Amino acid sequence: MIPFDLRFPTTVQEALELLDQYGEEARPMAGGTALVLLMQQRLVTPQVVVSLSRVDGLSSISANGSLRIGALVNHRVVEESPEVKAGWPLLAETYHRVATVRIRNVATVGGGLAHADPNQDPPATLIALNATVTAASSGGKREMPIEDLFKGYYETCLTPDELITELTVPRPVRPLKTAYIKFLPRTADDYATVAVAVALDVADGRCVDARIALNAAGSTPIRARDAENVLRGQPLSDEVFRAAAATVPAIVDPVSDHRGSANYKSRMAEVFVRRALEKATA
Amino acid sequence: MTAHVRFRVNGESHEVDVPEQRLLIDTIRYEVGLTGTKLGCGVGVCGACTVLLDGKMVSTCIMLTAHAEGADILTIEGLAKDGELAPIQKGFLKYGGFQCGICTPGQILAAHALLEYNPHPTEDEIKDWMMGNLCRCTGYYKIIESIEKTAAGEV
Ligand SMILES: Cc1cc2nc3c(=O)[nH]c(=O)nc-3n(C[C@H](O)[C@H](O)[C@H](O)COP(=O)(O)OP(=O)(O)OC[C@H]3O[C@@H](n4cnc5c(N)ncnc54)[C@H](O)[C@@H]3O)c2cc1C
Numbered sequence: 001m002i003p004f005d006l007r008f009p010t011t012v013q014e015a016l017e018l019l020d021q022y023g024e025e026a027r028p029m030a031g032g033t034a035l036v037l038l039m040q041q042r043l044v045t046p047q048v049v050v051s052l053s054r055v056d057g058l059s060s061i062s063a064n065g066s067l068r069i070g071a072l073v074n075h076r077v078v079e080e081s082p083e084v085k086a087g088w089p090l091l092a093e094t095y096h097r098v099a100t101v102r103i104r105n106v107a108t109v110g111g112g113l114a115h116a117d118p119n120q121d122p123p124a125t126l127i128a129l130n131a132t133v134t135a136a137s138s139g140g141k142r143e144m145p146i147e148d149l150f151k152g153y154y155e156t157c158l159t160p161d162e163l164i165t166e167l168t169v170p171r172p173v174r175p176l177k178t179a180y181i182k183f184l185p186r187t188a189d190d191y192a193t194v195a196v197a198v199a200l201d202v203a204d205g206r207c208v209d210a211r212i213a214l215n216a217a218g219s220t221p222i223r224a225r226d227a228e229n230v231l232r233g234q235p236l237s238d239e240v241f242r243a244a245a246a247t248v249p250a251i252v253d254p255v256s257d258h259r260g261s262a263n264y265k266s267r268m269a270e271v272f273v274r275r276a277l278e279k280a281t282a
Numbered sequence: 283m284t285a286h287v288r289f290r291v292n293g294e295s296h297e298v299d300v301p302e303q304r305l306l307i308d309t310i311r312y313e314v315g316l317t318g319t320k321l322g323c324g325v326g327v328c329g330a331c332t333v334l335l336d337g338k339m340v341s342t343c344i345m346l347t348a349h350a351e352g353a354d355i356l357t358i359e360g361l362a363k364d365g366e367l368a369p370i371q372k373g374f375l376k377y378g379g380f381q382c383g384i385c386t387p388g389q390i391l392a393a394h395a396l397l398e399y400n401p402h403p404t405e406d407e408i409k410d411w412m413m414g415n416l417c418r419c420t421g422y423y424k425i426i427e428s429i430e431k432t433a434a435g436e437v
Contacts, residue, residue: 001303002303003283003301003302003303004283004302004303005283005302006283006285006302006303006346006348008348029346032344032345032346032349033326033341033344036305036344036345036346037325037326037344039303040324049302051346051348051349053349053351054351076338099326099414100329100413100414101339101392101395101411101414102326102329102332102339102340102341102392102414103326103341103414105338105339105340106340106341106345187413188409188410188413189327189413189414
């Protein structure tokens with residue numbers, strides 16, 4: 001790794017001031033599970049690394065009303081949290097599906113989102129659950145729907161002086177019918193070939209609302225709005241699920257790689273949307 | 283820029299001055315001098331460099347030394363007490379939980395962490411927990427058996 005100057009702010013304010021001061025030359029580090037690798041490969045070569053490991057106030061979860069997760073909460077804490085398991089079981093399950101316990105012990109929620117690798121697991125679920133993310137800079141705060149965060153491969157809309165401080169997930173009016181399916185033809189700890197999250201609000205056998213998103217199907221997580229529109233207002237049936245899934249190949253844009261060709265992944269995106277709908281409503 | 287870092291390794295206090303970019307695995311191996319922690323993939327996948335940091339397993343190959351400030355670190359060398367192997371070590375020995383041995387320190391620490399967290403795991407729970415520790419000899423059945431038998435007290 002190229003040497004850098006390592007700073008340890010202890011408050012969010014101090015961290016933001018450092019980022020403001022050093023601009024493009026600085027990079028925040030949370031767990032470091034992604035950033036250390038990028039720095040070793042010299043894909044990222046910051047002169048100043050602002051470690052968030054000693055920053056106070058971003059490490060708690062609260063669930064009074066909406067679920068609020070501080071950016072420095074690690075994946076393992078989310079998956080194990082009794083509040084998350086009770087109110088947002090899909091979220092607990094999805095964080096459980098990330099990598100291995102060893103990585104989840106260190107990887108933070110904020111770092112995971114800012115990393116913006118479209119193969120990651122949490123984004124599709126967070127889109128399906130209508131989550132928002134709060135970013136702060138020394139100039140102030142802004143909150144955005146999670147899907148607006150992602151701009152491309154490893155690219156977010158955050159400016160160099162901004163930090164993700166919090167993730168918010170609304171509490172559903174009634175329990176949603178949900179599923180997250182990760183297609184893993186190689187190994188259990190791999191990134192998905194495609195992955196799908198669905199959250200359906202169902203009343204009297206009809207789909208009142210639907211949110212569907214995919215990971216590993218393009219340069220960002222992708223929301224399947226056409227599929228959602230097919231479902232909304234309809235009774236739950238295999239026919240409707242098939243019709244919804246059939247809209248998916250047209251909106252995905254996967255790359256060919258060792259996990260499959262682009263064409264194969266587009267087909268699998270359709271298959272896995274259908275299976276996720278079946279699983280959610282089984 | 284040098285980082286001054288304090289931590290405990292296997293109960294013993296250490297203070298080191300290392301370059302800020304120094305990874306924890308290198309500090310453990312070359313400053314502390316404990317070489318049971320192995321470098322495998324170097325990208326957090328294989329688990330050979332596993333140690334327990336405040337009781338939680340981490341990959342030391344992707345962690346800055348300075349991120350271990352104040353931590354209590356357990357390496358494979360710290361598992362035996364007063365010359366007596368820990369139950370999980372006995373289990374791996376008795377049930378052949380290793381072949382070439384390079385992944386063994388990480389496997390044993392991961393298994394130890396599992397049994398601390400869940401003293402009676404099912405086979406599926408063992409697989410789910412241990413999937414981050416790769417064995418290129420592919421001796422997985424023996425590893426699972428070693429953990430099951432240790433949990434059952436049959437060591
Ligand atoms: C072996 C391995 C396997 C993996 N497998 C999976 C998997 O199966 N599924 C999956 O989803 N992910 C997987 N990942 C990726 C993992 O989710 C990320 O590495 C992790 O979430 C990053 O979190 P971190 O806290 O370590 O971030 P860091 O590495 O510290 O930072 C990551 C990026 O975010 C920036 N950053 C950090 N915190 C903030 C913040 N609060 N605000 C703004 N920017 C910030 C950093 O500057 C950097 O660009 C895997 C990683 C590894 C190493």
